[in-house]
Structures are given as structure tokens and as C-alpha cells.
Amino acid sequence: MRKDSSAAKPKRRKRQYQKQQVLTALLFLAPSLAGVCVFVLVPFVETVRRSFFNVLGNRFQGLSNYISVFQNPGFRMAAANTARFVAICVPLLILISMLMAVLVRRLKPEIGKWFKTTYLVTMAIPVASVVLLWKALFANNGIMNNILVNVFDASPVSFMSTDAAFWVLIFTYLWKNCGYDMILWLAGFDNINAGLYEAARVDGANEWQVFIHVTLPGLLPTLFLITVLSLINTFKVFREAYLVGGAYPESNSIYLLQHLFNNWYTQLDVSRLCAAAVLLAVVLLGIILLLKRAWGDEEE
Amino acid sequence: MIKRRLANVVSGIILVGLALLVIWPLWFMLTGALTSTAELNMHIGPVFNAGAEGYATWPFLPRYPTFQSLIQLLMDTPQFFVMFWNTCKLVFPQLLGQLLVGTPAAWALSKFRFPGRKLLFTIYIVLMLMPFQVTMVTSYLVNDRLGIMNTIWAIILPATFSTFPVFIMARGFDMVPGVLLESAALDGAGPLQTFFRIGVALGKPGILAAMVLSFLEAWNAIEQPLVFLKDQTLWPLSLLLSDIATHNLGLAMGASLVMLLPAVLIFSFGQKYLELGIQASGIKE
Numbered sequence: 001m002r003k004d005s006s007a008a009k010p011k012r013r014k015r016q017y018q019k020q021q022v023l024t025a026l027l028f029l030a031p032s033l034a035g036v037c038v039f040v041l042v043p044f045v046e047t048v049r050r051s052f053f054n055v056l057g058n059r060f061q062g063l064s065n066y067i068s069v070f071q072n073p074g075f076r077m078a079a080a081n082t083a084r085f086v087a088i089c090v091p092l093l094i095l096i097s098m099l100m101a102v103l104v105r106r107l108k109p110e111i112g113k114w115f116k117t118t119y120l121v122t123m124a125i126p127v128a129s130v131v132l133l134w135k136a137l138f139a140n141n142g143i144m145n146n147i148l149v150n151v152f153d154a155s156p157v158s159f160m161s162t163d164a165a166f167w168v169l170i171f172t173y174l175w176k177n178c179g180y181d182m183i184l185w186l187a188g189f190d191n192i193n194a195g196l197y198e199a200a201r202v203d204g205a206n207e208w209q210v211f212i213h214v215t216l217p218g219l220l221p222t223l224f225l226i227t228v229l230s231l232i233n234t235f236k237v238f239r240e241a242y243l244v245g246g247a248y249p250e251s252n253s254i255y256l257l258q259h260l261f262n263n264w265y266t267q268l269d270v271s272r273l274c275a276a277a278v279l280l281a282v283v284l285l286g287i288i289l290l291l292k293r294a295w296g297d298e299e300e
Numbered sequence: 301m302i303k304r305r306l307a308n309v310v311s312g313i314i315l316v317g318l319a320l321l322v323i324w325p326l327w328f329m330l331t332g333a334l335t336s337t338a339e340l341n342m343h344i345g346p347v348f349n350a351g352a353e354g355y356a357t358w359p360f361l362p363r364y365p366t367f368q369s370l371i372q373l374l375m376d377t378p379q380f381f382v383m384f385w386n387t388c389k390l391v392f393p394q395l396l397g398q399l400l401v402g403t404p405a406a407w408a409l410s411k412f413r414f415p416g417r418k419l420l421f422t423i424y425i426v427l428m429l430m431p432f433q434v435t436m437v438t439s440y441l442v443n444d445r446l447g448i449m450n451t452i453w454a455i456i457l458p459a460t461f462s463t464f465p466v467f468i469m470a471r472g473f474d475m476v477p478g479v480l481l482e483s484a485a486l487d488g489a490g491p492l493q494t495f496f497r498i499g500v501a502l503g504k505p506g507i508l509a510a511m512v513l514s515f516l517e518a519w520n521a522i523e524q525p526l527v528f529l530k531d532q533t534l535w536p537l538s539l540l541l542s543d544i545a546t547h548n549l550g551l552a553m554g555a556s557l558v559m560l561l562p563a564v565l566i567f568s569f570g571q572k573y574l575e576l577g578i579q580a581s582g583i584k585e
Contacts, residue, residue, distance in 0.1 A: 024412065025412035039442050119319070120567075126563055128538035129559045132541070132556055135347055135348070142356045143355070143358055239522050242526075257433050265436070281434045288426050
């Protein structure tokens with residue numbers, strides 16, 4: 001906060017000014033704050049409360065809802081799938097998007113811009129628009145199997161009802177999100193001090209040495225940021241799963257938390273739903289606090 | 301020299317290969333919409349029609365390109381307009397709400413100093429990063445209490461108070477130099493005047509970035525309508541497209557393209573702001 005170094009009289013005026021500032025800020029914030037309280041914060045308190053109560057919400061049950069969530073086979077399956085998805089998809093996403101950023105940066109600006117646009121456009125393509133395409137590609141008698149059988153002389157793969165669905169999901173997710181992460185990488189590259197590059201060039205370092213000794217260390221904050229953001233975003237992979245397998249996927253390998261939540265929701269299993277939501281919120285809060293550290297605490 | 305050239309060739313192949321992975325689906329949708337239902341049935345019929353034999357194929361160009369499906373879709377399929385209109389009814393009120401509620405809030409968070417500001421900003425960030433699995437439960441509890449389940453408001457209202465656009469807009473307002481505000485105050489401008497004349501005018505990139513990101517998110521929404529709208533007559537296009545495919549492939553192809561066009565248009569006009577918005581989540585001051 002600012003220190004008052006001025007004389008006594010303006011001090012009072014300043015205090016009054018500050019008071020006015022707080023009031024104005026509050027007025028600007030009021031609609032949003034009220035909405036957030038009514039639609040998120042208050043119901044979240046209710047969610048926590050109901051997670052300890054029975055379905056009707058009138059009898060305290062201690063931790064039994066949480067225990068029942070952990071014992072639920074669907075929850076275990078969804079959690080395991082999510083963990084597997086994170087373990088495979090996040091590293092791939094980071095590597096591929098970084099490779100894209102490195103390669104795009106080597107191009108002449110006009111050409112690089114074209115590629116950047118092309119890679120980013122997948123972000124704009126609605127999942128619903130490519131549903132037909134994905135079906136045509138990955139169905140049992142779809143285009144992929146046509147290529148597998150008739151070009152490579154291999155046996156057809158049942159993409160939708162086996163573990164292969166998981167890999168289709170990974171591919172879909174990468175296809176949709178690489179462009180987004182590439183933009184983050186490009187911003188990270190631009191943030192590296194240009195003077196360091198010049199110094200390295202003057203010292204006679206070649207392109208590869210510059211990359212190892214200047215670029216990579218300079219990218220560490222970006223890497224951390226992208227890792228955490230990608231971790232958080234993998235909980236939003238339901239859209240891609242819906243694209244691959246619909247609301248009720250044939251293959252268990254792409255059964256995700258959202259599917260389970262939808263199930264409990266249709267069964268009106270509110271107490272388990274609340275317990276699972278609280279669990280998830282706590283896990284994510286942990287990850288987000290990590291992210292806060294990446295952004296730096298100096299929000300001022 | 302040779303090594304360098306080799307590196308260029310390899311990188312070129314990778315770049316073009318990846319680009320094809322994006323362009324081919326777009327090509328598929330464009331040519332698909334210009335192919336007649338009969339020809340579509342020949343190519344990808346095996347996938348969509350029960351009992352059909354053989355494997356699906358896809359030619360580079362349709363043999364007889366035609367606007368037949370698109371014309372039929374736009375002229376003789378009122379159901380399509382209902383679904384398209386359903387999507388619009390969900391998307392645009394959300395954006396308007398976020399604009400009205402979010403812009404002043406972002407301005408306050410970015411430009412005013414008040415006790416609890418940092419904490420509030422942290423809460424907004426945490427909320428914007430929570431996935432739908434968490435917010436669907438809170439939204440359900442409120443929607444149920446308010447009696448707006450199974451209406452479009454069950455989706456519009458929670459989205460209006462999404463904190464994500466507030467965050468992006470606040471990052472945009474951070475770029476507005478504080479000196480301008482001080483001189484405006486010296487000239488006797490009130491807080492509202494300052495907000496509109498300086499904040500909104502100079503913070504436009506941030507506002508547009510938030511709007512582009514929100515539009516793409518809302519246009520692509522699957523989870524929210526799936527959970528909160530039981531009544532299928534309210535469903536947006538995004539949920540119904542796979543249903544149409546089983547009835548008429550040509551119409552479904554056309555509908556896919558029409559669904560895609562607004563998103564791509566917004567993208568091409570707003571790419572600059574979209575990139576700004578993405579970077580806003582990445583750059584620390």
C-alpha cells in the first residue's frame with residue numbers, strides 16, 4: 001500500500017478519497033459478486049453440507065458418502081482412466097505443442113503465421129461438427145479400418161468397443177488442444193531475454209547449443225504453467241469423450257468422471273454427487289494453488 | 301549447409317503433416333456438405349446405415365457436387381432452424397450477461413485498490429478453473445431451488461456469472477496506464493465516465509478476447525445442455541447432430557458445416573484477440 005509522505009491536511013483528504021475508491025469498487029463489483037455468491041459460493045457450502053447428509057438432506061451421516069464414493073467401482077474406473085489419461089496425454093501434449101512452436105518460429109513470419117492459424121483453428125471447430133467425421137473414421141467398417149485392411153493388409157480394429165477407444169480419445173484431445181498450448185509456448189519463447197541470444201551468438205554457439213543453454217532454461221516457467229494448466233484441463237476432456245463415444249460409451253476405457261456424475265445425476269443420487277464434487281474440488285484446489293505459484297505471488 | 305537443409309526438409313514435412321490433420325477434416329466437412337445424399341450413402345453409408353456392406357471411403361472431391369443438401373436444409377427443414385435458434389438462444393444471452401456483469405467487475409479488480417482485493421481475485425481464479433463436474437452440482441442446487449431446471453435459464457444464468465471472462469478482461473484492463481486515470485480524475489471525470497471513456501475504450505482487446513473465448517466455449521457446449529435440459533425440443537444443434545445423421549446423411553453434413561461456420565468466422569475475425577486471451581492466462585507480470 002502507498003505510504004503517506006504528504007502533510008497532515010491532504011492526508012485527511014486522501015483518506016476520504018480512498019474511502020470513496022473502496023465504495024466505487026464495491027459498486028462496480030456488486031453484480032458479479034452477488035451472482036457468484038448466489039450461483040457458486042452459497043451452493044458450494046450447501047454441497048459440502050449435503051455431502052455429509054443422506055439423500056433427503058435431513059440426517060447427518062458422517063463420512064459414509066465419501067466412503068461409498070471410494071468404494072464405487074464406477075468411481076474407481078473413472079479415476080483410473082483419468083489418471084492414465086493424464087499420465088499419457090499431458091507429456092505428449094507438452095512435447096508436441098513445443099515442437100510445433102519451435103518449428104513455427106523457424107519459419108518466415110508470413111508462413112509461420114499461416115501455420116499458426118491452421119493449428120489454432122481446431123480450437124474453434126465445434127465437437128458436434130466433427131461427430132460425423134469421427135464416426136466415419138473410426139467405426140468398425142469406417143475409413144481407418146478400410147486403410148488398415150486394404151492398404152496395410154492388417155486385421156481391422158474395433159475402435160469403439162475396445163481399449164483402442166482410449167487412444168482415439170488421446171488423439172482427439174491432442175488434435176483439439178495442441179494449437180492452444182503452442183500459443184502459450186510461443187509467448188514463452190518471446191519472453192526470453194533477447195540479449196542472452198545475442199551474447200550466445202557472439203560466443204559462437206550454434207543453433208542447437210543456443211537452444212540447450214539459453215532457450216530451454218528460459219522456458220522453465222512456461223513449462224510449469226503449461227503442465228499445470230493441462231492437468232486442470234484434462235478434467236474437461238468429456239467433450240472429446242462425448243465426440244468419440246457418445247453419452248454412454250461402449251468402451252470402459254473412456255468412461256470418465258463426467259459420465260459417472262451424469263449417471264448419479266439422473267439417479268438423483270445427490271449425496272454421492274456432492275461428496276464426489278467436494279473431493280474433486282479439493283484436488284483441483286491443490287493443483288490451482290501450484291499454478292498460483294507459477295504466476296507468482298506478486299499480483300500487485 | 302547440407303545438415304541445415306536436411307533439418308529444413310524434416311521440419312517442413314512435420315509442419316505440413318500436422319497441418320493436413322487440421323485441413324483434411326475441414327475439407328471433409330466442406331465437400332461433405334456439397335455431396336448428394338445418394339453419393340454420401342455410397343461412400344460412408346456402411347457406417348451409418350445398418351445392414352450396408354463394405355468399408356467407408358472418402359473421395360478427394362464429390363463426383364457430382366451439388367447444393368441440394370444445403371438448399372434442402374436451409375429451405376425445407378424448419379426443424380433445423382429450431383435447433384439452430386435453440387443454440388443462439390443459449391449462446392448470446394450468456395455473452396451479453398458476461399459483458400454486462402463482468403466488465404465492471406474486471407475494471408474494479410484491475411484498477412481499484414481495496415482490502416480483500418487479492419483474496420477476491422484468487423477466488424475468481426479458482427472458480428474459473430473448476431471443471432463442470434464441480435459446477436454442475438452447485439448449479440443444479442441453485443437451478444432446482446429457483447425452479448428454472450429444464451429451461452434455458454438453467455444454463456444462461458450460471459454462465460453469466462462465470463469468472464473466466466472477468467479474469468481475461470481484468471488482464472486486459474491491466475494494460476491501461478494508471479496515469480490516464482489520474483489525469484481523468486483531475487479533469488473531474490466521475491468513475492463511470494472514466495470506466496466508459498478510458499477503461500472500455502482502451503481495454504477493448506481484453507473484452508474482445510473474453511468474448512471470443514466465451515463464444516467458442518458456449519457454441520461448443522455439450523455438458524450443460526445434456527445435464528440441465530431434459531426437454532429435447534430445447535436442445536441445441538450440438539446435441540442433435542449425431543441423431544440427424546441416422547435419418548439423412550446429406551442434411552447432417554450440411555448441418556455440420558452450418559454449425560462450423562459461425563465459429564470459424566468469429567475465429568478468423570478474432571484470432572488476434574483469441575491469442576491475446578490465451579496468452580493472458582500464461583504471462584505473469
